[in-house]
Amino acid sequence: MTTTWAKPQRPATEDRRWRALGVCLTAGFISLLDTSIVNVALPSMEHGLGATEAAQSWVVSGYALAFGLALVPAGRLGDMRGRRQSFLFGLAVFTLASAACGLAASPDWLVLFRLIQGAAAGMVAPQTSGLIQQMFQGDERAKAFGLLGSVIGVSTAVGPLAGGLIIDAVGTDDGWRWVFFVNLPIGVVAFAAGLRLLPRFPGTAGRRERFDPIGVLLLGCGVLALMLPLVQEQQWTGREKWALLPVGALLLGLFWVWERRQGRLGRAPLVDLNLFSLRSFTLGALISLSYFAGFTTVFFVMALFLQNAAGYSALAAGVTVLPFAVASAVGAALGGRLVMRHGRKLVVIGLSGVALGLLGIVAVVRLVPMESLGWATVVPMIVGGLGSGITVSPNTTLTLTRVPVKRAGAAGGVLQTGQRVGSAAGIAVVGSVYFAHLANRGPATEALQLGLLTSVGFILVALCLAVADLRERTKAAAPEAGSPEAGSERETGSRVS
Incomplete structure (x- = not known):
């Protein structure tokens, strides 16, 4: 008689959690992609729709505004009424608004639908971080946030490339429409999968918590x-x-x-102010705000310079920043695995890598002819991308790790609102430096260098915050180094610092 042993298999519920996470990350990807993909489609909107400069500006900035304004109220709504329902509603509206944007008959209608699309994206984003908090614990949560960090870095960086590919394939007249239509099949599939996979966690409505309209206003x-x-x-x-x-x-x-x-x-x-009594949350939010002020501006000034000064096509400009996106994904996955072991030290390493990569791009722009910039920036782009991934993913994990699950949606909304405000502030400051130098008839290469150095300044602010926190924690741990429990205390501190 022969005995056969079945291979141990993971519980179906465990596999279901990771598939549910895939749905969340897919929705997060397309909503964040739309913050940057339209930048390379603006000339197509002008040519095919007759969009004025003001209308083009609102297509970009209106989305960012609506996105940022919706985050905290949407996070709180998910905490109260259930994150699954809020996520699916936001994803459905985002998908329909994307279709409406692509079908817009005039610039005014396009701006209106773009505002709705941005608000829907703001509804989706905080539910993702809240669902991760609910579905995962410990190392698994760090891994999940690592994947989220990959999505954040890649979606932002790959937007210009995706837009360039679409415009190049469809043509200038209607290319801008397909920049929005590309969301439709992804959104429909993600919604159908979400109906089947997303867990039905109850909200806090049973406690008769009321929404705070004055706080929202x-x-x-x-x-x-x-x-x-x-x-x-x-x-x-x-x-x-x-x-x-x-x-x-x-x-x-x-x-x-x-x-x-x-x-x-x-x-x-609307926001539990006790969150800011958590050192990890307050410091992580400040680091995130400062970092995004420098991080997102890189693609802004690079896209302007490559297309307007170096004569690159939208597609070529997108390919130039592709190494950053790929390296960011790798760095985020790596950071998700290591954050529970190394804590804030990992964020310090990541921020240092980003600063080093940007300084490398500055050196390349100064020393290499314009026609060779695409190849010459590959190495510093990879260095900066790895640093970005190692920064975003661990910092998100460390910022939210001690937040009570019942407040996870609102906390995620606060964190991402800071990111949106930081991005807007960074683009305004770096854009002013770049355009002011061009207005004074300075060389475009010098304008780009000054813009990138300004971005480095924001990164260094975030680095100083991370280093100060790391030193404070090291000093706090030093007096206890000789105690019998010191080893276990240091391990615990590294897991939540």
Whole structure:
């Protein structure tokens, strides 16, 4: 008689979690891709639709504004009513809005549908981080956030390439429409898979928590007042626009006071301010804001320079930044595996790599002729991309690791709102430096170098924050080094630092 042994198999529920994560990451990919893919399609919109410069600006900035404004309220809504329902609703609206954008008959309709698309993307994003918090624990959660970091880095970097490929294949007249139509099959498949795979975690509605409309209004107006002059910096001439910045700061101050009052009265606030008592959350959010101010601006100034000064096509410009995207994916996967062992030290290494890579691009631009830049920037792009992946993924994990699961959606919304504000601020500052140098009839190569050095400045701010936190934790651990429990305490600290 022969005995056969069946191979041990993973439980179906475990496989289901990772497939559900795949649905979340797919939706996150197309929503983040749309922040950059349209940049190379703007000339096609002008040629095929007659979009003015103002309309083109709102196609780009309107999406960013609506995305940023929706994040925190959508995260809170997911916490209360259930993240599965909120995710599927946002994905459905995003897919329909993408179709409407592609069918738009005039620039005005395109801008309107683009605003709806951005708000829907803001509905989807915080549900992803919240679902990861609910579905995974420990090392698995770090791995899941590592995959999310890969998606964030790759989707942002690969947008110009994807747009260039579409425009090159379809043509200038209708290429811009297919930049939006490409979302349709992906969105439909992701929605169908989400209906089957996403877990049905209950929200907090059973506790009769109420939504906070006044908090939504104060936060939304505050973020809008901060972001609007930043994203419209090139279109709104004059200095009057900067008066909105102190208005935004005042509104956010009032939001803080209102939320504290809500907490004292025992009412559920839009954002639980106790989150900011968590050192890991506060510091991680500041690092993320500073990093995204430098990270996203790289593709902005590189796309401008390569197409306007070096004469590259949209496709060639996209191929030039492809090494950054590929290396970022590799770095994020690596960071997800190592973050629980090395903690904040990994973020310091990643930020150093990004700064080194950008300085390498500056050196290449200074020393190499324009026609050879595509090949000459491969190595520094890879260095910067690896650093980016090792930064975004671990920092996201470390920022959210101690956040209570019931507040995971709102916390993810706060984190990503900081990323959107940082991106807008960075593009405004770096764009001003770049265009100011060109306006003074300076060489385009020098304008690019100054723009990239400004980006490095933002990266160094994030690096200083990470180094300061690492030193503080090292000092705090030193007095306990001789105790019998020191080894286990250091291990625990490295897992959550």
